[in-house]
Amino acid sequence: MNKYVIELRGVEFHNKGAELMLMAVLEKVRKELPGAMFVMEKNDVNAPIHKQREVGVYTKLNFKKFGVNMKHLGFLASKEMRLKHGYVLDKEINIVLDGSGFAFGDFWGAQKAGERLANHIAGWKKEGKKVILLSQAFGAFKDERLQAKMKIILDNADLIFARDKYSHEYLNEIPGKKDKIFLRPDFTNLTEGKLPAYFDKQKCEVAIIPNNKLLESNTFQDRDDYITFLKNLCKDIEKLDKKPFFLIHEGHKDLMLAEEVNKKFNLNVTILKEDDPKHVKGIIGNSFAVITSRFHGLVSSLAQAVPCLCIGWSHKYQALMEDYNYDEGLLRDNSLKGEGLREKLEMILGENTIEIREKLKSASIKQKELAQDMWSKVFEVIK
Template sequence: MSPTKDVHKIAIIGSALSGNKGAAAMLESAVQTLGERLGDVEFTLLSMYPAEDRAQNPYDNLDVVAANPRQLGVTINSLALAYRLLPPLRKTIVRRSRAIRALVEADVLLDQGGITFTDGREKFLLYNVASILPAINVKTPVFKCAQAVGPFQNPINRAASKVFLPKADTLVTRGRLTHEFAEGLGLTNLYAGADYAFSLEMSGTEREEVSQHFDLSFFDGGDVVGVCPSVVLQKKVDARGGDYAAQMVGFIEHLQAQGKRVALIPHSVRTGTHKTHNNDLPLCRDIYARLDRSADVLFVDREMTSQQLRYVIGQCGLFVASRFHAMVSSLAMAVPTLVIGWSHKYREVLEMFELEDWAFGHDKLTPEYLAERYADLEAARGDVQAKLDQHLPEVKARSVAQADLIAALVHGE
C-alpha cells in the first residue's frame, strides 16, 4: 500500500497510449474518472511500448515503466516472487526495480486487458497470468477493468482461469455472455459493467486539432460512411483463403458507386514502424492505394489520439467497424454501426443497445454479404438511431460505475 496516504497510487497494465487507441481510451478514462474521485493520484503504466507511450504521454501524474512481454514474464515476475519469498531482500528489490516499487506502493493494480482467459487465445494465456501475478505476489489488490473472459471449455484455459481469476478483488464483465461464462466458472467477484472507454470525455479541442491535418469540410453536406479495417481480421480471413484487403477495397468501391463519401480510419496505429501488431495503418495504406483517388475518400493516414479519433468517427453518418474499440467509439458517439468481428466480445456490447443483430463473424464475410448487411443497416437507420439514443446513458453509467468501485477499493471501503 502507498506509504503516503495523501497521495493515492495506482498501477495499470494491459493498456497503452500508443498503438491501439482502444487501449488508450481505457487508460485515459481511468485517469480522468479516478482523478475526479480520488483527488491527488499518481498513476504508473506498466507498458509494452515504453518509448512510444512516453512520447505520447500528456499527463504529469502518469509515469511509464517498461514492461514488455519478456520483462514482464521473466524479470518482473521473478522479482515479485522473490519479494514474496525472501523478506530480507524486499527493500533492495523495491529500490532497484521501478516496476516492483510501483506495484508495492500501489493501492490497486488495474488490469485493462480487453480480452483475457478465453478459449482460442491460449497463446496469450501466459501473458494474461503474468500481468496480474506480480501484484498478487506483492499483495496489491487486482481490479480487472471491464473486459471479456471465457468461454472456458479448453482444459488449459479453464484450469488457469479457476486458479487466477478468483484472486482478483473484482472482475468487471463487459457484457452478458462474459458474465454468464464467469458465473459458470463459479466466480463470485463479478460486477456487470460496460467497457471503460465509454467513460472517455472529450476535451472540446478535438475539431481544432484534427483540422490541422484534415479538411473537415469533407463531412459537410451529407452522410459519410466510416470504414475501420483490422489487421486481426485480415489474418483470420486470409488464413482461410480469403483476401480481406481486396474485400474492403470492393466494399468501399461499392459505396463510391452509390455516391457515398468514405472515411478510411485505422483505429490502431504505431508510428514509425511497419510491424502490424497493434498497427492497422499498413493495411489501410494498402487499401487506399488500390482505390480510385477521388475526392470522396478521406484517409486518416496518421496516428491520432483516442479523443481525436472519436471526434472523427462521430462525424460519420454510418460506420462499419472491425476493431472492437472503434465500435465502442461509434456507439459512444451514437453512430449506427455494422460490425465484422471474431469473438463474443462484439455481440455482447451491442446487446446492451438491443443491436446485437448488427454484428456478424468474419467467417461470413463476403463482398455480397457485407453489401447486403450494410444496405439493411441503411434501411433500418432510424430504428438503430433510436436504440442508441435510448440505451447510451445507461451504458455510460455502467461504464463509469467501475470508477466508483475502484475508488471504494482504494479507500478501503
C-alpha cells in the same frame, strides 16, 4: 507516500482502444481521487517511458538496463530521488487496476494469463494490495492449465467485471469465488471525444476501420479476399452518394491494408491515421456512419449513436451489439458481399438513419449508467 498509488496493467499507447481505456481510467480516478499516483511497467513498444510522462504516469522500477536490474538500484536511491525522476518501487503500490480489453482466454493461453496476473496476484494480496479487473472480455477457458490460472485470479481479486454476458458465463464456469464477479459494459463510453481541426466531414462521411486481426480469423479466405471486400465496400458507399474514408485505429498493419486497397484498385480513398484516441473518437462521432472491425471503434460508434456496421472476430462483438439491441448491425455470411452487403449499407445510409440514431441513443444512456455503476463499486473498494 501518496495514499493511492495505482498500477495500471493491460493498457498501453500503441492500440488506440487500449489507449482510450487508459485515458478513461486516468480521467475518472483523478476526478474522484485527486492526487492519486499512477504507475505502469516500461515497454519500449507499447508503453515507453516518455509516453508515460506525457500523461503524468510514473514507471515501475522492475526493468533491466544494460543488463542491470534497476529494481536493485532503486533500493539504493532515496525515495525523493526516485520520485523526482518518475520511478516507483513495486512495494509502494497499493492498488492494481487491470484494464486489459481482451487478454484472458484460450486464444492467449495459460502462460500469458500467468505472466499478466495469475503468477503475481496472490503475492500482491499478501502485501495488502487491492486488485481489480475493470470491465473486459474473458474466455473461453477450455484449457485446464488456463482454468487453474483463472481460479487463482478469481480467488484473489477484489473485483472482476465482465463486459458481456458470454464473458460472464465463461468466468462463472471456473471453480472459485464468484461473489466478486459483476457484469458491466466497457467504460470508454463515458469518455468524450475531441474533433481535430483538420477533419472535413464534407469529404469524409463514412469511416471504414480495418483490422489486420481479421486475417487470423476465418471470416475471409485470405488477405486478397479481405482487400477485395474493402474495395467493394468503398465502391458501394460511393454508389449511395457518400464519401468513404479509412480511419486507422491501430498501427502499421492496419494502415498497410488501407494503402493496399488504394494501390491495388487505383482508388483515392482518404486515409486518416490519428495518434490521439480522443481525436479518433471525435472523428467517429462526427461521421455519418461507420463500418468497423475494431472493438473500441464499435463502442465509440454505438455510444455516440452513430449508425454502424461491424465485422467481428470473437464473441465480444456480438455481445456488444446485443447490449444496444442492434444485432442487425453485424456483417456476417451473406451480408459480407453482393446484394447482402448493399442492403446493410442502405440500412445505415438511407432513410432508416434517424431511427437507428434514436435507438442507439436510448441504449447508450442505459449503458453509460451501468459503466458509472462499475466505477461506483471500484471506488467503494478502493476507499
